[in-house]
Amino acid sequence: MSTLQLWGQYLPQFLAGLVVSLQLTGAALVLALALGTLLVLARTGRIRILAAIATGYVEVFRAVPVLVLLFTAYYSLAQLGLRLPGFWAGVVALGAFYGTLYGEDMRSGLQSVDPGQREAAVALGLSNGAVMRRVVLPQAFLAFLPPGTNELSNLIKDTSLVLTIGVTDLMFQANAAAAATFQPMDMFLLAGLVYFAFYILLSRILARWELNVQRRRS
Amino acid sequence: MSSDVVVDIQGLTKRFGPRTVFEDISFQVHRSEVVAVIGPSGAGKSTFIRCINYLHPFEAGRIRVLDHELVGGGGPPSKATLRQIRMQVGMAFQTFNLFPHLTALGNVMLGPMETKRVPASEARDKAMALLTSVGLADRAEAYPRRLSGGEQQRVAICRALAMDPEVMLFDEPTSMLDPEMVGEVLGTIRGLAAQGMTLILVTHEMQFAKEVADTVVVMADGRVVETGPARDVLEHPTSERSRTFLTRVLKPLEAAGDGQASGPGATTALGGDHP
Amino acid sequence: MHVVALYWQAIVDGGGVDLELTAIAVAVSVVVGILAAVGRIYGGKLLGGAITVYVEIIRGLPPILQLFIIYFGLSQFQINLSSFSAGLLWLVLYGVGYAVEIFRAGIEAVSVGQREAADALGLTRVQALRRIILPQAWMVMLPSLMTFLVLQVKNTTLLYLVGIADIMYQARLGTSATEQPAIMYGMAAIAYLIINLTLSRIGSTLERRQALYR
Ligand SMILES: Nc1ncnc2c1ncn2[C@@H]1O[C@H](COP(=O)(O)OP(=O)(O)O)[C@@H](O)[C@H]1O
Numbered sequence: 001m002s003t004l005q006l007w008g009q010y011l012p013q014f015l016a017g018l019v020v021s022l023q024l025t026g027a028a029l030v031l032a033l034a035l036g037t038l039l040v041l042a043r044t045g046r047i048r049i050l051a052a053i054a055t056g057y058v059e060v061f062r063a064v065p066v067l068v069l070l071f072t073a074y075y076s077l078a079q080l081g082l083r084l085p086g087f088w089a090g091v092v093a094l095g096a097f098y099g100t101l102y103g104e105d106m107r108s109g110l111q112s113v114d115p116g117q118r119e120a121a122v123a124l125g126l127s128n129g130a131v132m133r134r135v136v137l138p139q140a141f142l143a144f145l146p147p148g149t150n151e152l153s154n155l156i157k158d159t160s161l162v163l164t165i166g167v168t169d170l171m172f173q174a175n176a177a178a179a180a181t182f183q184p185m186d187m188f189l190l191a192g193l194v195y196f197a198f199y200i201l202l203s204r205i206l207a208r209w210e211l212n213v214q215r216r217r218s
Numbered sequence: 219m220s221s222d223v224v225v226d227i228q229g230l231t232k233r234f235g236p237r238t239v240f241e242d243i244s245f246q247v248h249r250s251e252v253v254a255v256i257g258p259s260g261a262g263k264s265t266f267i268r269c270i271n272y273l274h275p276f277e278a279g280r281i282r283v284l285d286h287e288l289v290g291g292g293g294p295p296s297k298a299t300l301r302q303i304r305m306q307v308g309m310a311f312q313t314f315n316l317f318p319h320l321t322a323l324g325n326v327m328l329g330p331m332e333t334k335r336v337p338a339s340e341a342r343d344k345a346m347a348l349l350t351s352v353g354l355a356d357r358a359e360a361y362p363r364r365l366s367g368g369e370q371q372r373v374a375i376c377r378a379l380a381m382d383p384e385v386m387l388f389d390e391p392t393s394m395l396d397p398e399m400v401g402e403v404l405g406t407i408r409g410l411a412a413q414g415m416t417l418i419l420v421t422h423e424m425q426f427a428k429e430v431a432d433t434v435v436v437m438a439d440g441r442v443v444e445t446g447p448a449r450d451v452l453e454h455p456t457s458e459r460s461r462t463f464l465t466r467v468l469k470p471l472e473a474a475g476d477g478q479a480s481g482p483g484a485t486t487a488l489g490g491d492h493p
Numbered sequence: 494m495h496v497v498a499l500y501w502q503a504i505v506d507g508g509g510v511d512l513e514l515t516a517i518a519v520a521v522s523v524v525v526g527i528l529a530a531v532g533r534i535y536g537g538k539l540l541g542g543a544i545t546v547y548v549e550i551i552r553g554l555p556p557i558l559q560l561f562i563i564y565f566g567l568s569q570f571q572i573n574l575s576s577f578s579a580g581l582l583w584l585v586l587y588g589v590g591y592a593v594e595i596f597r598a599g600i601e602a603v604s605v606g607q608r609e610a611a612d613a614l615g616l617t618r619v620q621a622l623r624r625i626i627l628p629q630a631w632m633v634m635l636p637s638l639m640t641f642l643v644l645q646v647k648n649t650t651l652l653y654l655v656g657i658a659d660i661m662y663q664a665r666l667g668t669s670a671t672e673q674p675a676i677m678y679g680m681a682a683i684a685y686l687i688i689n690l691t692l693s694r695i696g697s698t699l700e701r702r703q704a705l706y707r
């Protein structure tokens with residue numbers, strides 16, 4: 001069969017895989033942002049032991065490959081009695097790792113805000129909450145956006161790892177089609193096109209959004 | 219005498235770790251008085267005025283601002299006291315510190331809206347009036363990045379004034395400005411003095427101090443080395459330490475010719491303490 | 494616990510394979526990366542554009558997909574690479590894509606003033622690059638180079654999928670023999686932890702030492 005015919009035949013299956021990849025991305029992103037926030041709060045807070053735990057967590061989870069985390073979430077936890085479905089094992093592993101990255105991005109975003117800004121807000125009589133909400137966070141967010149969006153496009157690519165535990169994402173569909181058709185290059189190229197189109201689309205959208213946020217403030 | 223004291227400072231001592239910045243400073247500021255704090259770089263002038271609105275905690279002594287008292291040593295003051303003091307004491311910084319994500323107008327509206335729950339429309343009217351009074355009505359929608367240094371500092375002064383403070387603190391408000399913009403900011407401050415606002419101002423603009431200040435405080439080596447009526451202190455300093463400081467400062471001033479503190483020669487010769 | 498003793502040696506052997514592949518791939522991609530970065534900055538529209546497209550493709554496609562294209566995909570055209578060569582080729586291609594960007598950022602971070610000073614001295618572009626720009630860029634790039642090194646070590650986890658006997662391969666083998674995934678993947682995690690934390694430690698020591706010369 002010609003390459004184009006094959007592509008036409010398999011495209012629906014691939015797009016169904018893409019939907020799974022995106023669901024995985026969304027769920028992992030939510031978990032990562034929540035975990036990142038907790039890590040920042042713990043590391044900048046006053047409770048020593050929490051700060052130490054958070055620092056240790058970041059050191060360890062940044063050094064261990066995501067695939068090892070994935071197998072741990074899927075196989076090891078199951079052995080220990082917690083049987084996660086593949087999809088959720090993927091969410092946990094990706095969230096646990098990307099949480100450390102988002103935590104660091106948030107922290108450096110906060111640090112990038114000039115101390116004079118906090119001082120000026122305090123001198124105006126703003127409460128601690130208002131200083132954060134109205135002055136520090138809006139500026140930290142701007143600094144957080146570029147690394148944050150970069151992390152997001154890496155997260156999407158890393159969802160492809162769930163192929164190894166049988167989650168039917170885009171990569172899984174491509175692999176299955178490659179085996180079924182004996183034309184692996186054609187099938188992987190199609191998957192590549194879908195991933196790449198999505199990557200370009202997303203990075204354009206995110207870049208435009210960043211530009212908008214920046215423009216609105218100058 | 220005591221009834222119109224707005225700021226009363228007794229035995230103020232400030233340390234950064236083991237290092238004592240100044241020790242046992244006492245003086246009073248009366249309603250509508252303009253106090254200029256001068257002295258060499260590193261003398262502790264900035265640290266001193268930042269203690270007044272508790273941007274820095276201090277180790278000993280006490281500061282009373284109208285009915286509210288800050289006491290050194292012990293723990294931090296209550297939230298209510300801090301809030302009251304910061305609402306009654308406005309501050310303009312050497313580096314302006316405008317909020318870059320808000321327009322000029324947004325900067326001036328923020329304080330009243332957040333702390334006094336003033337409705338937006340009312341805050342906007344007031345902010346516009348303030349900006350108009352300093353000649354910036356047409357720059358209200360501009361973001362700080364698009365404003366010149368002199369414009370930024372005038373917006374920053376409006377931001378503080380929007381809180382209706384009883385006292386204004388200025389920390390070298392013109393030392394980061396290009397010479398041609400110094401005049402517009404000093405003009406704004408001069409206007410405040412004329413309206414009877416109580417001002418405490420750290421400055422290197424000696425001519426301006428002489429014209430506008432009632433009282434001059436000279437800080438050096440961790441102490442107040444001299445204090446008195448502006449003209450007396452600046453023209454006939456009694457302390458050896460203030461004499462050496464003033465001759466070093468005023469020499470280049472006179473050499474600049476016109477004696478206008480706001481002239482280009484003056485600011486460049488004096489410089490500021492760059493942060 | 495004798496399972497640990499029994500399989501630890503296999504994991505260590507896998508680690509040796511991972512480190513060997515990483516070392517070769519990183520060495521090659523650093524050299525090619527510098528050349529490509531210079532090509533991207535000074536090489537004019539065509540060369541610069543081609544390198545940019547390459548970088549985008551490497552960054553835009555999932556690592557697994559890249560590896561599968563090289564190992565399985567090429568077989569469609571009767572190009573049958575051995576596990577080892579497919580794995581190494583992928584690590585190099587991937588590494589070059591990352592190294593280009595690191596070196597480009599490093600070179601561009603060196604101020605224009607430095608470049609002008611080198612020009613004014615009459616240095617050729619190569620001399621300026623070797624003597625003035627790269628030594629200064631090095632300091633800027635050190636953290637991202639260390640991140641890159643760790644990233645490549647992590648990437649080797651995928652190589653078991655094409656049959657290279659790395660840490661993951663050994664851990665999976667051990668799991669199917671013992672049905673003790675918690676222990677096997679725990680050992681794998683510890684092995685990677687040791688490698689990557691050691692690399693980060695070396696990196697921060699280098700950074701501190703470099704900072705002394707400033
Ligand atoms: N946050 C700080 N931590 C430690 N030392 C400080 C701090 N701020 C100021 N200092 C020190 O206190 C002294 C007085 O500084 P400052 O009040 O800025 O002086 P001035 O405004 O008169 O130039 C200086 O020696 C300065 O280094």
Ligand SMILES: [Mg+2]
Nearest residue numbers: 263264390491
């Ligand atoms: Mg100062």
